[in-house]
Amino acid sequence: MINGLLNLDTSTYLWMSRLQTSATAVRVNRWISRTGDGPAYVAIGVLVILTQAMNYQDFILVGLLAFLIELPCFMAMKAVIRRDRPFVQLPECNCVIEPSDKFSMPSGHTAAAFLMAGLISYFYSEYMMLVYLWAVAIGMSRVVLGVHYPSDILAGALLGSSAFLLSLAILL
Numbered sequence: 228m229i230n231g232l233l234n235l236d237t238s239t240y241l242w243m244s245r246l247q248t249s250a251t252a253v254r255v256n257r258w259i260s261r262t263g264d265g266p267a268y269v270a271i272g273v274l275v276i277l278t279q280a281m282n283y284q285d286f287i288l289v290g291l292l293a294f295l296i297e298l299p300c301f302m303a304m305k306a307v308i309r310r311d312r313p314f315v316q317l318p319e320c321n322c323v324i325e326p327s328d329k330f331s332m333p334s335g336h337t338a339a340a341f342l343m344a345g346l347i348s349y350f351y352s353e354y355m356m357l358v359y360l361w362a363v364a365i366g367m368s369r370v371v372l373g374v375h376y377p378s379d380i381l382a383g384a385l386l387g388s389s390a391f392l393l394s395l396a397i398l399l
Contacts, residue, residue: 232378236376236377236378237313237317237376239370239376239377240313240317240320240370240375240376240377241317241320243367243370243371243377244313244320244370244371244373246371247321247323247371247372247373252371253323253371253372256367256368256371256372257323257324257368257372259364259365259368260324260336260365260368260369260372262361262365263336263337263339263340263365263368264336265339268290268294268339268343271343271347272286272287272290275287280350280351281350281351282350285350285398285399286346286350288398289346289349289350289391289394289395289398289399290342290343290346290394292394292397292398293342293345293346293390293391293393293394293395294339294342294390295394296390296393296394297338297339297342297386297387297390300386300390301333301335301338301386304332304333304382304386305328305330305332305333305335308330308332308333309330310330310331310332310376310379311329311330311331312326312329312330312331312373312374312375313331313373313374313375313376314373314374320373321373322372322373322374323372323373324372324373324374326374331374331375331376331379332375332376332378332379332382333379333382333383333385333386334366334369334375334379334380334382334383335383336365336366336369336383337362337365337366337369337375337379337380337383337384337387338383338384338386338387338390339387340361340362340365340366340383340387341362341366341383341384341385341386341387341388341391342387342388342390342391343358343362343387344358344359344361344362344387345387345388345391345392346391349391349395362384362387366380366383366384367380
């Protein structure tokens with residue numbers, strides 16, 4: 228069963244990484260991936276504070292605690308799991324961006340995106356569909372760009388969602 232899941236993970240990665248042959252697909256996926264970088268989350272927090280959106284103080288507190296939970300867990304998981312990136316394990320593959328670290332699981336971009344999607348959805352539910360589509364797009368972009376397997380994305384989504392839910396349970 229484990230071999231079957233690993234084969235599915237690899238074959239899905241190979242299928243999605245074929246998009247690297249399209250300059251447009253690479254450009255779009257790079258842009259999507261960049262929207263999941265840290266500065267975007269700071270900008271969202273600043274926007275929520277400046278507009279004093281409903282429940283903005285709880286939004287900031289829950290978000291800060293969630294990231295304080297997610298980041299050390301992310302770093303610990305990377306250090307323990309130590310899964311090589313796909314372009315290292317599969318010599319016929321390459322990546323089209325420079326990864327931020329050596330190891331693949333979990334996807335930090337995806338963890339942060341799902342944490343933020345949960346946070347925004349909880350406090351501003353009218354944006355739920357949009358932010359979860361965005362989080363999924365960030366995860367998939369990381370596969371297309373060649374730096375993650377689909378299972379890395381799933382692990383990141385679970386990590387980010389769990390960190391958000393734990394911080395919510397602690398604070399509210």
